[in-house]
Amino acid sequence: MCTMNRFCWFAIIALVATSTFAQEKSAASKKKKMPKIPEGVKVIRDIEYTSPNGISLKLDLYLPEKPTTEKLPVVMWVHGGGWKNGSKDNCKAAFLAAEGNFAAVSISYRLIGSGKWPDQINDCYEAVRWVRNSAKKHGLNGDKIGVWGGSAGGHLAALMGTRPFDGEEKTSSRVQAVCDWFGPSELLTMPPNTIGEKRTRAMVEKSNGALLLGKTVMDVPDLANDASGLHHVSKDDPPFLIMHGELDPGVPLEQSQKLHDALKEAGVQLEFVIVKGAGHGGKEFQTDTVKAMVRNFFTKTLR
Numbered sequence: 001m002c003t004m005n006r007f008c009w010f011a012i013i014a015l016v017a018t019s020t021f022a023q024e025k026s027a028a029s030k031k032k033k034m035p036k037i038p039e040g041v042k043v044i045r046d047i048e049y050t051s052p053n054g055i056s057l058k059l060d061l062y063l064p065e066k067p068t069t070e071k072l073p074v075v076m077w078v079h080g081g082g083w084k085n086g087s088k089d090n091c092k093a094a095f096l097a098a099e100g101n102f103a104a105v106s107i108s109y110r111l112i113g114s115g116k117w118p119d120q121i122n123d124c125y126e127a128v129r130w131v132r133n134s135a136k137k138h139g140l141n142g143d144k145i146g147v148w149g150g151s152a153g154g155h156l157a158a159l160m161g162t163r164p165f166d167g168e169e170k171t172s173s174r175v176q177a178v179c180d181w182f183g184p185s186e187l188l189t190m191p192p193n194t195i196g197e198k199r200t201r202a203m204v205e206k207s208n209g210a211l212l213l214g215k216t217v218m219d220v221p222d223l224a225n226d227a228s229g230l231h232h233v234s235k236d237d238p239p240f241l242i243m244h245g246e247l248d249p250g251v252p253l254e255q256s257q258k259l260h261d262a263l264k265e266a267g268v269q270l271e272f273v274i275v276k277g278a279g280h281g282g283k284e285f286q287t288d289t290v291k292a293m294v295r296n297f298f299t300k301t302l303r
Contacts, residue, residue: 040066040098041062043061049107049130052122052123058107059105059108062106063097064103068100071135072102074102074103083112083152083208083211084111088106092150101303121163125165147177148181150181152183155229156183157179158240162237163232177239177241182248186231188217188225190209237268242273247278256272
């Protein structure tokens with residue numbers, strides 16, 4: 001009996017230990033792995049820049065590690081993820097701070113579930129105001145702010161360049177340069193928002209665009225156009241660099257082509273690059289050649 005009891009206790013201890021180890025392993029696997037910071041760059045993470053309706057929105061500030069007396073132009077990164085996913089943690093603009101010529105900011109914004117249009121663009125405006133209001137404290141040039149985003153972030157970046165804030169503001173939210181990577185420019189013509197042979201009304205009603213607007217996109221054309229950079233283009237827009245994958249299966253190349261044509265017709269300074277062989281982002285957008293194009297664009301427009 002004693003031996004049996006001892007055996008049962010050993011079994012229970014082993015079971016508890018195994019369960020604890022499994023839980024710790026699961027927790028470790030779920031722990032967020034932060035992207036590597038480029039050499040020569042320091043980062044100040046999780047600065048709250050606004051809290052609409054009690055929702056804390058934060059940004060990360062990337063600065064050259066080597067001190068400088070120069071006021072640094074700022075490039076703001078806006079992440080993608082279909083307006084419902086994504087994170088500020090993977091800042092594509094961080095490399096620009098490595099050479100000491102720029103600071104970079106990576107922002108969070110209200111995703112689907114936390115807000116509906118125009119909450120997302122209003123958050124972006126507020127982030128620009130934060131940069132200007134905090135410029136002196138962090139050694140930034142508040143008069144030279146560029147924005148860069150991919151996919152849904154490209155959509156918001158393009159709107160930051162074409163759609164001025166429609167209310168009164170003590171601090172300007174206008175930007176001086178825009179880099180738009182494969183962002184939708186017109187929601188009404190995006191495939192997920194249109195009924196077709198393989199897309200029913202029920203499917204369209206559940207699209208990310210519908211979730212963003214809070215209504216089926218085709219049913220609210222005015223609201224959809226308000227959320228489309230193509231319909232805000234004017235001659236006073238800042239310079240644009242538009243880059244789009246030749247074989248993008250998610251956002252048709254036509255979306256960027258139409259934005260390019262409208263900006264060109266308005267007389268806006270712009271560059272349009274079709275990345276050969278590329279889809280919706282991917283390794284083709286991470287080459288030294290592409291990075292050089294982005295760096296050169298912001299150097300010409302912000303420095």
